[in-house]
Amino acid sequence: MYPTISVAPTRPVAAYLGGKRNLAKRLCAIIDGHEHRNYVEPFVGMGGIFLRRSRRPTAEVINDLSGDVANLFRVVRRHYQPFIDEMDGLHACRAEFDRQMQLDPAALTDIERAVRFLYLQRLAFGGKVHGRTFGVSRGVGSRFNVARLRADLRALSQRLESVIIEQLDYAAILRRYDARETLFYLDPPYEGTEGYGIEFGPDEYRRLAEMLAGIAGDFIMSINDTPLVREAFARFAIEEVSTTWTVAQTAGKKVTELIIRNRRR
Numbered sequence: 001m002y003p004t005i006s007v008a009p010t011r012p013v014a015a016y017l018g019g020k021r022n023l024a025k026r027l028c029a030i031i032d033g034h035e036h037r038n039y040v041e042p043f044v045g046m047g048g049i050f051l052r053r054s055r056r057p058t059a060e061v062i063n064d065l066s067g068d069v070a071n072l073f074r075v076v077r078r079h080y081q082p083f084i085d086e087m088d089g090l091h092a093c094r095a096e097f098d099r100q101m102q103l104d105p106a107a108l109t110d111i112e113r114a115v116r117f118l119y120l121q122r123l124a125f126g127g128k129v130h131g132r133t134f135g136v137s138r139g140v141g142s143r144f145n146v147a148r149l150r151a152d153l154r155a156l157s158q159r160l161e162s163v164i165i166e167q168l169d170y171a172a173i174l175r176r177y178d179a180r181e182t183l184f185y186l187d188p189p190y191e192g193t194e195g196y197g198i199e200f201g202p203d204e205y206r207r208l209a210e211m212l213a214g215i216a217g218d219f220i221m222s223i224n225d226t227p228l229v230r231e232a233f234a235r236f237a238i239e240e241v242s243t244t245w246t247v248a249q250t251a252g253k254k255v256t257e258l259i260i261r262n263r264r265r
């Protein structure tokens with residue numbers, strides 16, 4: 001048995017396209033019941049699974065190719081106070097949302113970039129990452145409550161204390177961290193859904209399946225149920241699960257998703 005440490009589950013600091021709110025309980029139970037020494041998430045996004053775990057192993061790695069995502073986690077961990085001070089001056093306002101949208105992330109400091117990303121992400125309709133619009137709903141209050149945000153960010157900065165944060169293509173992460181004791185939890189962009197500003201075409205699922213077939217460690221993947229996905233991952237154990245997609249605060253349609261794994265142990 002590998003040692004694990006209990007941690008306080010926290011929630012993602014912003015909504016995110018493909019965030020795993022509805023499946024989180026189920027996926028965390030599967031992950032926690034799976035023995036591993038190293039936990040690696042190649043597509044972490046806002047951390048809908050990573051943050052909701054209640055136990056953690058010795059080593060944890062989170063990764064996302066998005067510079068905004070990796071930068072936010074790094075800034076929250078290393079520059080928590082100056083970041084909070086910058087966030088404190090903001091409130092939900094369409095004019096400020098539009099102004100932040102116009103800024104070029106590449107021309108900002110790391111802290112400014114993290115502020116921009118979190119502000120937009122917190123306020124964007126449906127947790128969209130690309131093509132964001134100012135999200136308001138009748139009868140729903142502002143989603144930018146600084147006191148609540150401060151508490152979420154404090155919990156996040158503590159949770160990230162000993163976590164390795166990477167910003168690489170998933171293939172490089174699989175190569176770098178694969179080992180017999182490693183468990184990868186993968187939540188790639190859903191097939192047919194665009195919106196991260198990063199290309200992830202049909203061939204990418206086949207490339208991912210090929211790589212996963214050759215790893216020494218274990219993996220658990222959540223993905224939408226499509227013919228292409230079923231074909232690409234046919235060699236692994238595929239389980240159907242029912243869930244509900246949520247867009248912003250409104251309940252969405254019921255769908256079937258897949259949990260795919262290589263059962264080695």
Ligand SMILES: C[S@@+](CC[C@H](N)C(=O)[O-])C[C@H]1O[C@@H](n2cnc3c(N)ncnc32)[C@H](O)[C@@H]1O
Nearest residue numbers: 018019020043045046047048065066169170187
């Ligand atoms: C479905 S989302 C993950 C959502 C996450 N589980 C959550 O709870 O927020 C997929 C993520 O994969 C990232 N991504 C897309 N292509 C990638 C690649 N080639 N390598 C690593 N990350 C990638 C996107 O930036 C996005 O954050």
